[in-house]
Amino acid sequence: MHRSIVRTGIAAAVACVFLPLGGCGNGGDSGTGSSGTAPATTTSVSGTVAAGSALVGANVTLIDATGAQATATTNAQGAYSIPVKGMTLPFFIIATDAGGLSAPLSSVVARLPTGTAPAVANVTTLTTALAAMLTASGNPIELASNSTLAKLTLQSVQLATITLDTILTNLLKQNGLQTAGFDSIGTAFTPNHTGADAVIDSVSLVTGANGGRALASNAAPTTTIVLNNKTAQGVVLAAPPVAANYLEPLAPLLSACAANGALNNTSCSPAIDTAFKESGSNDLATAHGLTDSAMTGAVFGSPKTLAFFMRNGKQLALVQLPLTLANGTPAVLYSIAQPLATPVTLTSGMQLGWNLIGDQSSFAVAIMSHIQRRTYLDTRLSDVNRYESGLDIKIPTASNPNVYSASVTGPGLAAPVWLMPRSASGSSSLGLADSALSAPPVTPATTGSNTSQYRWSWQSRSSTASFTPPASTGFYAAQSLDAGSVPLYSTYTVTFYDINGAQRGQSSVINPGRPLNAAAGSSIPWPTLLMNDATTQFLTPGTALADVQYALSVTWSGLVNDGLNLAYPVTSTGIAAAAQTSAGGEQVNGFTLGPANNTTGGQYQATVRAGVDPAGVQTCTNCPFPALTAGGSRLIQLSGARDGTESLDITQYND
Incomplete structure (x- = not known):
């Protein structure tokens, strides 16, 4: 749903674009003022790289209008500095986190300030959204091309800043920031879950159905704003119901439990509720296919709230739990958090008001969006190079010993999708049926599909060849779907059956990924x-x-x-x-x-x-x-x- 934005103070904000630097804003380097008359003498660009939490050890690359590059690595506070003497404006900055589990963050610098002070150029979720609004496709990586970057104008950055501020009005106001003239690129901030960092905590920058970027608030994630150079109207994002740092006590508590090798609902209270259950387990590690020994010594980062939602009359939150295993491997877990009836005062003096309750499923199952690129080396006419997208439905067999098959219903699925034992060796999960089913299969039936990836969209990568999926299969939709019609963080109902086709139970599973069309493959x-x-x-x-x-x-x-x-x-x-x-x-x-x-x-x-x-x-x-x-x-x-x-x-x- 979209409506015209009511832009409080927008006339004044537009006027600021054309006033001298001292007339509006904070004088940051992102282009919220005119370029002035004095020559730029700044020799470096510095800022903070954060996506709610500081990205430590992130690789930062600055590209100038001629294609020249300079690099840096962020410190423990997510800060970086790059020398730019002799480089040509505008600049495009791209940062990748050390583990690579989050999409790259981007920023732009359209002018440098006068004087010798370093130019501030943050690289965050908000600056990436702004960079997306400077491209036709909504994919900020377009700006990595110097031919595209050279066409970037100061005025376009200024207008994108105004539009973004309007979209964020409620969030800026909630966190004590100015609602007009806020400069997400050039305003220095501390990644401490307050102020500008709290705004970053409260939004998600997701891949749009066709590959661009879209912005959503965790308070109302079903409303997303598509970002590109035509983003001029849309809704004002809703502010979340709690402060952005409401989950902060969880990180040290979970890390302390991991140090003791215990992440279950009895040994890790109060962080993990005594009623915690997820994917059939009372243990957070086991629920995600890990052992407590593998998690021993893991360090958890700040939780990220993806969505607040209501279930059975109770407010819950879908949360992302970043962590680093003891061997240095980064990982991300997804779980459900709940508010406590009575907050717990910790020995540190902090108040724990929410803890992990899990998805309450008695079965091990996970659903997430998938997209794939297929390349064929043979010359069969039916083997067309293509992109495909849909849902990956993982139901591990070892964790579900009494489950023989399962059906899945929910957004984007016109009919139940069935999974059953695979015929292939080297498999550890149920596979999608290789033919359309109307009832649960019974032993000894197996599937030869060898996949858990249901396809609801497909697109040829060739301008001369087309792809038509085989008819009556269980892993291609009957007709291609527009994934833009599927809500973000949709819930799916999974029904489980035994070897005789008798129902064993059901689970509600949330997809933490963005529903995609196959066309998004060209932007990856x-x-x-x-x-x-x-x-x-x-x-x-x-x-x-x-x-x-x-x-x-x-x-x-x-x-x-x-x-x-x-x-x-x-x-x-x-x-x-x-x-x-x-x-x-x-x-x-x-x-x-x-x-x-x-x-x-x-x-x-x-x-x-x-x-x-x-x-x-x-x-x-x-x-x-x-x-x-x-x-x-x-x-x-x-x-x-x-x-x-x-x-x-x-x-x-x-x-």
């Missing part, structure tokens, strides 16, 4: 599978590595956009191989987990072994990847996730 910085001798031979019939193989070393690059390392971090490398013979098809999967070896700048390597499931468990012995012969197929998959959305880059050969 994808990793590049390096087609070296080993990879090429493994995916080519008649070569030395086309024979039976037990393992393969896979190499890829994360460098995109003129050498920027912006591709999503690959956290799971997979291989699926099938041999179609007269005796029946044989299909074997293999996966490797965790961060890959960084061989050189921007290049990574991992070894995938046959029969290893996505949890890293060897599920079978002497089950190599079958040879790539007549009628067979092989694929290599590079998977990772950002902001609740899974991305998969798939390179495949079908004989």
Whole structure:
């Protein structure tokens, strides 16, 4: 729903654009005043990189109008400084967090202040939203191209600033900031969950259905504002019902529990409620496929609220829990928080007013948005290079021993989507049915689809070839959906059945990712599978590595956009191989987990072994990847996730 923005004081704000620097605002370097007459003598740009919390160790790259680059790394407070002497305005700044689990943040500098003081250029959720409003597509990475950046004007930055301030009116007012003339780029701030940082805490910058950026408040996430250079009307975002730092006591409490190796509902009270249950477990680690021993020593960061919502007459919150495991691996968990009837006073003197209650599901299940890029090396007419998107529905078999199948209903699903046991070796979760079902399957039925990724949108990457999904399958929608019609953070009902088709129970599951159309694939910085001798031979019939193989070393690059390392971090490398013979098809999967070896700048390597499931468990012995012969197929998959959305880059050969 959209309506015209009522812009309080907008006439005065527009006037500020054309007044001398001292007449309005705070004199920041982002372009809220005119350029003045004195020459710019500033030799450095500095600021804070934050997405609610400071991003420590973030890689910051500044690109000028000629394409020249300078880099820096943020300190423990998220601060950075980059020398700019001799560089040409305007500047585009892009920052990537050390773990790569959040999308890159962006900022722009359209002018430098007079004098010798460093120019302030923050890089935050808000500045990224503003940068998105300076592009036609809403994707701020467009500005990394110096030909595009050189066309950026001071006036366009000023007008985008005014529009953003209007959108944020309620949030700025709630946190004691001026509602007209607020400069998100040039105003120095401290990432302490108050003031400007509290505004950042209260909003989410999500990928739009078609790949641009959209802004939403956690108070009313079903209302999103699409950001691009035509964003001029829309709603004023709602302010949240509690202060932005309301969950701050949870981080040290959870870290203390992790230090003791106990994240369950009895040993980690009051942070984890005694009634906590999530994905069938009373333990936060187990609920997310981790062991308490793996979580021992983990350090939790500041929780991020994605959405406040009501369930059974009670206000709850969908929260994101960032953490760093003891081995240095970054991770993100999603859970549900609730208000306490009586706040708890901690030994530190802080008041804990909310704790984790979990999704209250008796079954292990997770649903998140997915998007994939498929590249075919063969020449079959039906194998069209394409993007696909939809929902990834993960129901692990080991955690649900009495579950044989499940159906899923909810936004974007015209009919129940069914999952059942897979026929492939090396699998640890139910797969989508490979044909449309009207009733729960019973033992010994299995599916050959070998996927948990339901597709509701698809688009050819070729201007000359089109793709039509096969009819009557269980993992393609009957017709393509516009994901823009699916609300952010939608809830899905999952019904579970046993081997005889009898119902075992139901769960309500929230998707923490943004629903996407396949068209969004063209805006994603994808990793590049390096087609070296080993990879090429493994995916080519008649070569030395086309024979039976037990393992393969896979190499890829994360460098995109003129050498920027912006591709999503690959956290799971997979291989699926099938041999179609007269005796029946044989299909074997293999996966490797965790961060890959960084061989050189921007290049990574991992070894995938046959029969290893996505949890890293060897599920079978002497089950190599079958040879790539007549009628067979092989694929290599590079998977990772950002902001609740899974991305998969798939390179495949079908004989």
